[in-house]
Amino acid sequence: MRGGHQFTYAVTEQLTVAPLNPNLGAVDIVNPVSGTSEVTPAGSILYAVIGHGKDGNGTWSKEGVQSPCTGVAYDTQNCLDTATFNSATFSTAGTAQHFDDKLAYINIVNALDFPSCGANQRLSSNDGATFFCQDIPTPPVCAANARLYTTDGFTFTCTIPLVVPPVCTTTGSPPSVLSSNG
16 A cells, blocks of 8 residues: 555456466556557466556545546556556646556566476565575474474474473471482
8 A cells, every 4th residue: 555545456367266377367458559468468467456646546445445437547447447457658647648557467478487386385586586486394393392483484493481490488388398318
């Protein structure tokens, strides 16, 4: 959320159910001047996130209410309930060329660059651009009196909780005497 406006996102239904098929994009990003798709192949977007800009045209409130989606500006298309979004040159002109939205998306061509990870691996990245498969470690088996501990979800240690001996008091009864003499 930025400036009090929540983002809009679009995702293909195929990405919301198992098994995942990254070859089934259905969202499109279009240049409103030429009317042509900005992605190859057209309509191959798996998911898109749209920031509606300073004007907030078509954005959603925290309560789930959409602001009016009116006018003829290029960014008006981005608040309609369709699978097509506009991408244009930034402009705050009060004309049809007005466009202050920001878009981010992944299409099937980008998604196919991700490595295919095994069942005991997860997709990781150090920089958000290069992806690799990382093994998910098997946690150790701890003794009955130990607890499994992790700070990052990948490094596990067994720790034995500190046992505090009971406090002996002399109130109400004679003190206990420990002797090593038998």
